[in-house]
Structures are given as C-alpha cells and as structure tokens.
Amino acid sequence: MDLNNPHTKFFKELAHCLAPLDQQLVNANNYVQRSVVIDRIQTNDQEVIKAIIHNDYLRKNFTSDVNGTLVFNSAEFITALRQREYSYDGETRYRNFIGLTIDRRPIDDYAQENVELDFPYKDTVLKAGMSTTDVKHSNEPYLNKIIAKDEIIALTEPKAFCNTKQYGDIDPQQPNLLIKGNNLIALNSLASRYTNKIKLIYMDVPYYFKENKETDTFAYNSNFKLSTWLTFMENRLQAAFELLQDDGSIWIHVGEDGMHYLKVLCDQIFGVDRFVGTLPRKTRSGKSDVPFNFSQDFDWILVYTKTTNSDTAIVGRRVNRKYYETPDFPGRKWRTADLSKQTTTAERPNSDFTMVNPKTGKKYPVNPNRSWAVTKDTFQEYYDAGGIGFPDDYDFMKGEKPFRRVFKDEDDKKKKSSVASDLLLKDFIKTLMNNAKTTKKDEFVKKQEFNYAKPEELMKAIISVTTDEGDLVMDCFSGSGTTAAVAHKMNRHYIAVEQIDNQLKLSEQRLINIINGQDKGGITKEVGWKQGGGFIYTELANKRTKLIDQVNVANSVDDVWKLIRNLKANDYQLNIQLSNLYQNNELVDLAAVKQAVVDILEPTQLYVQAANVNDPDEEIAPVDRQFTHDFYAGKELKINE
Template sequence: MAFNTKLNNLLKSDSRFVDDDGELILAAVQDAAWKVDRNLVKLLLSDPEIKAVFFEEIEGHWIFDVNKFIDYTAQKNFLDNSYTRFKNRIGLTIGGRYLRERGEVALVWPYKDCYLEGGQTKEEEKRKEIFFNEVLAQDEINRLLDPKVLTNFKRYTANSIEPVTGFRRDENGVIRENLIIKGNNLLALHTLKTQFRGQVKLIYIDPPFNTERDSFSYNDNFRHSTWLTFLRNRLLVAYELLTDDGNIFVHIDNNESHYLKILLDEIFGRENFINEIIWHKGREGGSSRSHSTSSSMPTEYQNIFIYAKNKSMRFWNPPLGPYKVSTISRIQKDEKGWFYTRGRMGRTPAAWELKAGSGLKTYVSDRVDLDKEAVIKLLTAKDAQYVALGDVWSNDLIKNTKETNYDTAKPEGLLRIIVEAGTNPDDLVLDFFLGSGTTAAVCLKLKRRFIGIEQLEGGINTAIQRLYNVVQGKDNKGISKSVGWKGGGDFIYCELMKYNEAFMDRIQAAGSSEELVQIWREMAEGSFLNWYVNPAMHEEAVNDFIAIGKEPNGLEKQKRLLAELLDKNQLYVNLSEIDDAQFDVSEEDKALNRAFYGEWYNA
C-alpha cells in the first residue's frame, strides 16, 4: 500500500477528521498536529512505518516532528483528488467543509487562533493585551503556558494556619488536597495540567459576562472577539482536566450566551451538550426601570450550559426539586422496581431510591421492594418532598440558602444542586473564576474536594477568609443548616510566583517620576523588557520620560509607558527557571514545588 494511502486511511479512522462524505478534513488534522493532540499522536504511533517517518527516537523516547508532519500533509499531492480540488476552488468552506454540510454553526472571529494571557487585575488594566498566534509565536506560547513556580504555601485547618510540609496523594500518586491558587487563571490551569489532567469530575465557572454590569471591567473591556478568545483558551485546557465521565457547567447571561453555546459546541462537541438551565433568579436591581425610561426589557434569568466530556460515559446524580403532592396519584412502578410518575409527556423517571425506613434519597439505584401505598405514605410523611428537576430553576429551589456574609451573586443553594448532580463525596470540583469562594465553600460542606483559582486581590482575600470560617465551623449561612455543617476539613493556599508581575505592582504603587525612573533602571538591568525594547537608558530618553511626568496626568502616563516595556510573557516564574539565582526561590519553596510537581520538577 502506498504511504499516502496508508496515512490517509489511518487518519480517517478518527471520526474527528472525516466529513459526511467520508473525505479527510485536512484543516482538522493539521490543527490537531499543531496542538500535539494526544489521540492523533497515539494514532500515528500505532503504525510502524508512519511512526518511523514522523517520529525521532531520542534516548528511548519518541518525539513527534510536528513540522515534518505539517509539511508533508500540506503537499499539494497529499489530497490531490478531484473532490478536494473542487472544494478548494469553489471556496466558502470552514475546516474543509461547506457550511451547509456541517450541520452546525462555526464561530470565526479575529484572534481565534491566538492565545490571550488575559490579565484580570486593576494594575494589568494599564497595559495593552497581546495576542500570540498559535503558529507564528509557538515559542512565546510555550513560555507563556509552561508550568509556574508556586510560592507562599499555607495550610488552613480548623485549628490554625500552618506551614505546608507536603501533599496528600492517593494510591495512584494523584494529589488529594483542597487547593486555592492565586494568579492568572490561564497560566494556573496549565500549571495544574501537569498533575490533574483527567482528574476533575466537575467544573463550574461563572466567567465575566462581558457587560458593563460586571463587578470588574476586564482589560480592553473584553470586546466581543477578545472575550471569545479569552474563554476559548481557558475552556480548551478545562476540557483536558475533566475526567472522561465529567461535566462542565458554564454560567452566563443573554449578552453572550448564544455565542458561548457555539464555542462550547466546538470545544466539547455538540453531541456532548446536555442541557441549558434557565435560572429564574428574579429581576436585577438595575433592570427594574420603567419602560418609559428604558428601551430594554427587565432581565429576570441567567443561563447555565451543561456539557459532558463524553456523553456516553457521563456521571449524573439527577438533581431534585419540590415534589407536587397532586402528582402522587400518578406514581407507578416499573419492572426494575423504580418508581416514577406518568404525565402528558410520557414517563418521567423519578430521581429517588426508596427503601423501608430510609426515606427519600437523591438517586435511583437498587431495586426497591415497596408497594405504591408505601411510597405514597413515605412521600406524604416528609416535610420536604422532591422530584427530578427540569431545566427551569426558580429561586424557590434555593430559598433560605441565599443569605451569606459575602458579596456574591450565586447562592450556595444553587451550587449545591450543581455539585450534588455532578459528583459524589470526595470527587474533585474545579472553579477557575472563584470570586468570593461560593463553589469551594459548598464543596467543603458537601465533602467534595476542590480547586479554586482567582487573581483579583479582593476576591482571593474574601474567599480565603470565608473558607477559613467554614473549616472552623463559624459559617452558619448558606446551606450550613440544611447539611448540618459544624466545621472540618482543610485547604492549601499558594500563589504563582511573580516575575514581571512584581514590577507591575511596583509601577502602580510608585508616587513620583524619580521612583519610576529607578524601577525602569532595575527592569533594564534585569532584562525584564520586551525583546524589541532597547535596554540602554539614554539620557535623552530619560529626560523625555521625566518631561512626560510634568504633563497633566503625567504620572499615570509614565506608568502606562513602563507597563508597555515589560515582557508580558514573563509575569510569573517558569518552573524550568526555579534554580536561576535572579529569581531567588527559597529552598523551602523548591522542596514544595518538587513535592507538588513530582517528575515534572526536572522535566
């Protein structure tokens, strides 16, 4: 068999690379190659002849030659058939397929094939965002996404705040700690990937809604295309962190919900879409203006999209809502012993398991041996009666759980429904827009493990204090009463170690031109500047800089200028540079990073 034919047939065995006509989608293949997609690499390694062409052996390790593979598949004769030539000449395709053939909508926007570091702090608002093209700036992206040095470790327990001396792991070597990480969430996610790829059972995120009402105005106001790039970069790595049976919940409002749905379809697969939850939270304060003074209608709901990593393997505990006594007369029992109600829409599986003396549970599993009268007796005897929730959730579901001591728009009762639906006790939950810490607080109270990421100073401080109160048993708000929370558990706090980010902090805190000139001098001496910036501080340049400071709002102008000089790709210290003397990483932090990363420490 000719090599071309063999390679084509092998690639076509992956359904992601084949269109409805059974033809190879070259753009999808090359996109996977640039990303060094694990499944593509495994596929290519499966054939000895193909492996010998595109892989190089180095000391017993096979290294994928991405450039060679791209060059080979880009040859005009690789797919030189009439089908491909015709489609290329006609054009109007995306990913090698006509829009009408795709059966879906594809999002295309400026910077789609780029990485956006996406700073979230007030200080970073002063600098212009940089988009790194995935093909042209691969080295820059590699540096940007390299695992980072972690520092400032603390363990919070019910009794005290203690030094971290190590990390609990399971029998497979997987870290089993509750973690709160301060730092840019894209970089923190890639740092976590080394240890937690395929380990997260549930992801819940409440990203910025890209509206003027956001509690923090992200850089560049996150104009539409920038916002999409920002979310895409983070969702791609989130996909890698999920277990094969995991779920992701993404909370949004109608400002970007339709675009987000298509973006999620592209990343998680349209076939893995589960549902869109409508949370009827009631009118927002800012939306209650009279129709005579506003051209918009009041907003009363938000959206929560649910996707599975793999729908066929998906884990799910059906969430429960109030049970209506009027439906009790329709209770029936099937051949497996499961009770259900039958309405006009046909059979609706019940979301409970009933056993004599045990009352109501939150799932269906073992066969139950009760008759209909016994079920009705149990249901009517309880104070709270529940059935499986539909896709419209009202605030009645979470009444008496909304009040907390923290400024958060997401009540603990809402997160309880989500966490219980997607996990069992001791499963791992991730929230990389942690905010005030609602997700982590609920996980503690429900005995789930969690990882939270937050960069904003106010958010991280609030979350830490809140979670410390939870482990100490001082938090009697939210769901505490309903779950009988008395305290317990612990969590570890750490930070991505600042590099140029430290200079950003100093720039924003500076009070004079003289202080800024000294910071500039230290930046230049330490080679912390962008590659295109002249490190030499000529006297004329210094004089011009000082003159700018004398203009109206001059100090702010000077700060913006210095922020632009910094290499934004080096806001944090890469793990590969942990032994570099200029970063002055303590021996204690080196030991803890070695314990956290394991084999990755010296990779």
C-alpha cells in the first residue's frame, strides 16, 4: 500500500466523487492529489466542494446542519487530507497514534516546528520598577510589542547619565561601575558598550512565591503572579544574555517555587544546549513546623552559558601546587607527577623495562602491576626534554621512584581543572552546603539591617570558578552590593545595577570602605585584601524625581496643571492617567491635586534619552554630558569635574 495515499474508505470515497471532475484532482492510478484538493478547497472551488458534500459518506462526516443550512467543515476536511493514516472505518480516527496532537495531528508530524512553553503576556515588556514606593502600585503596565511599540523603543534606547562621581583610582578603559536605575533600562543602555564582553553575570532575582510574603527583599515584585514574574524575568534575561561573552556564564539565583518554571523559560530563551547545571544552596537548618512535615532548606542556582560547544571550560578551578626551582632548569619552575599507568607490564610490554638514571646510573625496576607511562623507545625523548626526573638527582627530593616533571608554564597553558557537582569537591560544594548563609562576618550589611544579602563566601566561590583576575563581572540585581564587593577584593572588574535608594547607599559606602581599607569582614582576610582601586557611581538620568519635587513646591493648582501640560513623556499610560486627572474638575484642593499627581508619577520611569543629553531643558550637568558621550562612544571614562 502506498503510505502517501492509503486506500482507506475516506480516500476511496473522495477519489470516487472527484475523479469525474479533473485528472489534476485524481490521477490515472486513482490516487487523490492532496495538495491540489487542499488548494481548491482553500480557494472555495464550488465545483469541488459541491462534489464532496453530495457524497453520502463525506457529507455525513464533514458537514453540520446549522438552523437548516448545510455547513461544510473545510478545516476538519483539510486535516483529514493531511493525515497519512486517517480513517473513519475503525473505533478511532488514528490507526497508530495515541497522544498529544496539534490540530488533530500528532506532534511527531511537526518535526520542523517548535512546541514551547507559553504564558499570558509573553510578547510584552514589563518595566517593573523596584523602588520602595512601588508597594502600593500593584498594577504594573504591560507594554505590548505591537500596540506600544513606540513606548518600548523609547524605553530601551540608551539613556543619559547624571550625578556621576568617582571614588579612588579607576581603570579608564574598564572602570568599575555602580549604576542607579531600572535594571531593564540599564541593561539596554549597557548593550552598546558591553555586548559580548562580560564573563560572569550573577542575578539574585526577586523570588516568585505561590503564597504572598509579607516581607522579602522586594516587597512588591516578589509577590508577582506567575505570568507577570515570567514576563519580568524574560525581558531581563534576554537583555543580559546579549552582554555575555561566548565562554561566559550566567548564574541565576531563584527560590523553590519559581525554579522549575524559570528553568523551562531559560531553556526557551538560551537554548537547552546552553544549560550548564543546577546547584543547590543551603539556606537554613531544618525546621519542624513545615507543610507535609518536609523541611525544604534550599534555594537554587541555574547556570547557563552562551556557547553551544560543550568542550568549552565554562567553569574551572586553579589547583594550588608545589613547584620547585632548580639550577638545571633556570627560570622554569616545575612539579612532580606520577610516571606510571594503571596497566600491567603484560598489557603494555613496550613499557616493561628497568629505567636507568643517565646521570648516576642508578636502576629503577618497573612495577609489574603499574607499567611506565613511557616506552623503551620514547624514554630518551622525554628525558632530553626534561620531562623525566629521578629522586637521586636532588638532595631535597624524597621517594624511590622516577617522576614525571611538569613545568609551571605548561600548567598555565592548560584549562582549569573541572568542577564537580557532588560532595567530592570540598571547597565549592562546602560553601554551597554550609557557608552560604549570612554570617557574622558580613558585619557592615548586618548593621544596616539588610536581611537578605548573599554572603561574600558564596560569591567568592562562584567568581573563583568562573573568572580570572581582570575579567568583567555584572550583577543587575545588586542589592547590598555583595557581588561588587567580592569582585573588587578579588581584582575583577564589575558592573552593579540597583534602583532602591537605601540599598544603593549601602553599596556605595561598602565599596568606599573597601577602597579605603576599612572593610574587615567577609572574605577580606581570606584573600589578603588591603585597600585600593576605585569605582564610578552614576545614575540613569530620571526626570521623575525633579518633576515630583516641582509638584510638591507648586503654589497653586494652576501651577501643577502647567507642569503637567509642559511634560514631554513618551509614555502612553502616564499621559492617559494625567489627562484623565486634568479633566477632573472636582479636584480643586491644592494638597489633593499634588497627591494625585505624585501618585501617578511615582511608579513611572521618565528617563532622559542619551540623544537628548545636550538639550538645555533636560538640565544635564556638563560632567554628566561628557560622561554620557564618552560612554556610548566607547572612549575612556574619566570624571573631569
């Protein structure tokens, strides 16, 4: 039987009724030409449709009576035509398939199509401010990519900087940055300068909770509904991913309730072949008063990379080894390694020989159970290159076996040692399992009553296995600045983005203390940090703060309305709200008008476009105008007061 045109009753009846019409519909072998029939039906060929519905069998299965009118179910009929083994003869319409379908076709038939996780508001942008005033503003506007295209373009265009200042000594080519602003807007502003340049991105994202939490790092955002939270994350993950260099990695810290949803979303954004692994972090000791009598004491870190080459060393450890420096190899430090293999001499007969030290003549018999790693023929080659040494060559050397000599410059060229995901990796996993909770070492953070800071030990463990000195690290949910603090002490460059004022002040002072040598907590002693370095503090220029200040000092209702009329805001939602308020003639009390306007302005993100940095109306200081120009031109960043 021809599987492309099976002789089921359906096709027999169809061939019977269409054959008299046209040989293009049914060929000489009485096979239905499916594509031709489908095309005729989709173009409403009355002759073909009339022939079909006059066939008793086809009329019974593909028409409906709607108030006395016969309606042809063309979509269902086309689906039947497309099925290879579709039949109305048996108990089921499908001979071989039972399972998930799309338009009644098994998913197997969609070999070239994608089946993906979908959720409400998927194709939107969510600004999602995270200032302390946002707690009372729960109706975050969604910007649909079609109907709000202009708003989204304005939102994601590069922004001007303001209030820029420098602390300590910076590297003008790659200065450390502490940026105040909405992280979605900041990520898009960073793109022109930092695309494909960041080695490590760490994101301690606002957790999604099935139940509302009264207190958490982000009182507003942590209580997002699931679809909102996924949209919030999608927007930021897509923007951050563009900044990551090919052999870099992104580490996303997430709670139990949202972890599996986020994993599927990340697979969709980054691709499943870029998934590196999942790591648990122990957050507390077990509790007894818990649902189902099961204490969930972990949160999770999802790790992805930008490359699809699994041979790339995304993570790795530098092993501390003991090296010797001897007169026979001046300027080349070396270490010892095993010169035998886990194979017997019977298995490797070419390695079954007594090794003789060319300098002293001392003989070293082979161990029959562990043959030499070199053969009789290759011994001299390795020895002449310095690759084989003997214990009787050096007074300080212990042992009774020849050794393989490995030079330090050879080690330096090799990729880092692998990072195991189990308990055999003592330092890294020990940190995740035992030392990753906030401890008394983080005294500066604890004094500021910031209860949710990740400990410096955790960030040291992550930065150690993902970066080298001089690499660039970014944290766009910076919080109290732990990532920046650890990166500074470990001689990495960093970018930290935060919006909440009290957390920014905490981060700023924390970094100042590190520069001045006043920070004694965290990993300071462990890494031997003293003092030095520097960073640039800057803000995305925001018109909202100035406008709110102007509203609060207005002397009359007319002055408030004048401010609103003069406001240039590419924000549809804001303009509608202010317009509606302006039309409300019942508001005549000055205090009530001010409060109503401020309530509308507080959750907005009225940032100044970088293209308008020279506009006098934007009131950007000369130092900030120069910084903005240099930033987007890729020039050295110097703060000239």
